[in-house]
Amino acid sequence: MTTRKIVFSGIQPTGDFHIGNYIGAVKRWVAEQDLYDNIFCIVDLHAITLYQDPNVLRGKIRQAAAVLLACGIDPQKSLLFVQSHVPAHAELAWILNCVTPIGWLERMTQYKDKSAKLESVSTGLLDYPVLMAADILLYQADCVPVGEDQKQHIELTRDVAQRFNTLYGETFVLPEGTIPKVGARIMGFDDPTVKMSKSIASDQKHHAVGLLDSPDQVWAVLKRATTDSGKEIVFSNEPGKAGVNNLLTVYQVLTGQTQTEIEKHFQGKLYGQLKREVADVIIETLKPIQERYNALMQDPNALDGILQRAAEQAATRAAPTLRKAKLNVGFVV
Ligand code: ATP
Numbered sequence: 001m002t003t004r005k006i007v008f009s010g011i012q013p014t015g016d017f018h019i020g021n022y023i024g025a026v027k028r029w030v031a032e033q034d035l036y037d038n039i040f041c042i043v044d045l046h047a048i049t050l051y052q053d054p055n056v057l058r059g060k061i062r063q064a065a066a067v068l069l070a071c072g073i074d075p076q077k078s079l080l081f082v083q084s085h086v087p088a089h090a091e092l093a094w095i096l097n098c099v100t101p102i103g104w105l106e107r108m109t110q111y112k113d114k115s116a117k118l119e120s121v122s123t124g125l126l127d128y129p130v131l132m133a134a135d136i137l138l139y140q141a142d143c144v145p146v147g148e149d150q151k152q153h154i155e156l157t158r159d160v161a162q163r164f165n166t167l168y169g170e171t172f173v174l175p176e177g178t179i180p181k182v183g184a185r186i187m188g189f190d191d192p193t194v195k196m197s198k199s200i201a202s203d204q205k206h207h208a209v210g211l212l213d214s215p216d217q218v219w220a221v222l223k224r225a226t227t228d229s230g231k232e233i234v235f236s237n238e239p240g241k242a243g244v245n246n247l248l249t250v251y252q253v254l255t256g257q258t259q260t261e262i263e264k265h266f267q268g269k270l271y272g273q274l275k276r277e278v279a280d281v282i283i284e285t286l287k288p289i290q291e292r293y294n295a296l297m298q299d300p301n302a303l304d305g306i307l308q309r310a311a312e313q314a315a316t317r318a319a320p321t322l323r324k325a326k327l328n329v330g331f332v333v
Pocket residue numbers: 010011012013014015020021022023024025145146147148149150183184185186187195196197198199200
C-alpha cells in the first residue's frame with residue numbers, strides 16, 4: 001500500500017481573502033486534494049501577532065472557513081480546522097522556541113518589514129515563524145503549498161526541525177515548501193511593485209480584488225489597474241512592464257492557457273480591453289465561490305460543526321508527535 005504524502009498549509013483570518021491568496025495558495029490546495037492527505041488550518045494564533053479587534057476577528061474566522069469550503073475544500077477529503085482549537089500547536093511552539101536562536105528570527109524579512117512599521121513590536125510577531133514551524137511539524141507534513149512570501153519561513157521550519165532532531169534525536173520530518181511556477185507572487189493592482197496583501201487591501205481600495213467582491217467592485221479595481229505608458233501586451237520581467245505582466249499572470253492562472261496563446265489573443269488589443277477581460281475571468285471564477293459561500297453562511301451551526309469535528313481529528317493526529325517531542329526533551333509523559 002502506498003501512503004499519500006501529508007500536506008499542511010495555513011491562512012490567516014485577517015482581512016478579506018484576495019485573488020492573490022486564491023492563486024498562490026487556495027486554488028492549488030483544492031486542485032490537489034485527491035492526491036494527498038491534506039490538512040488546512042485557519043491560523044488565528046498567528047493573526048493576533050498584530051492587534052485584531054476581537055469581534056471582527058471572530059467574524060473573520062467563520063468567514064475564512066466558509067470561503068475555503070466555498071472555494072472547494074471538501075471536509076470529506078481534507079481536514080479544515082481552526083488553529084486555536086488544537087492546543088498542541090501552542091505547546092509544541094514553546095518547546096521549539098527553546099531550540100531556536102533569536103538571531104534566526106530577527107533575520108526574517110517578514111518580521112523586519114512588519115516590525116519596521118510599528119511603534120511597539122510584540123514578542124509574538126518575532127516568534128511567528130516558530131509557531132508556523134510547530135503547525136507544520138506537528139503533523140509530520142511532507143509538503144507545504146504556499147506563495148513565494150513564505151519560502152523563508154519554510155526554510156526556517158526545516159532548520160528548527162533539524163536542530164531539534166540533532167539535539168534530541170529523530171523526531172520531525174523535514175518538510176518541503178511547494179511554490180507554484182506561475183502566480184506565486186501576485187502584485188497589487190494599484191502598485192505592481194508590492195505583493196498583493198490583505199493588510200494593504202484593508203486600507204487601499206484599489207489594491208486587491210477580494211473573493212467576495214461583486215462584479216462592479218472587481219471592475220472598479222481592474223479599470224484603475226496600473227499599467228505603463230507603452231501598449232504591448234506581453235509577458236515580461238522588465239520592471240516597467242510589471243503591471244501588465246501581473247494582469248497577464250492572473251489571466252494565465254485563471255484560464256489555464258499558455259503564455260503564447262494569451263499573447264496571441266491580446267495582440268493588437270488595447271490595455272483597456274486587457275483589463276476588461278481580466279476582470280471578466282475573475283468575475284466568472286468568483287461567481288460559483290460566492291454562491292456556495294452565501295449558502296454556507298445561512299447555517300453557521302453546520303459550519304461550526306465541521307470545524308469542531310475537524311479540530312478533534314487534528315488533535316488526535318497531532319498527539320503522537322507532541323508526545324514524542326515531550327518524551328525526547330526529557331519530560332515525564
Ligand atoms: P497579510 O497581509 O495579513 O499578511 P496575506 O495577504 O499576505 O496577508 P496570508 O494569510 O499571509 O495572506 O497568506 C495566505 C497564503 O496566501 C500563503 O500561502 C501566502 O503565501 C499566499 N499569498 C499571500 N499573498 C499572496 C500573493 N500576493 N500572491 C500569491 N500568493 C500569496
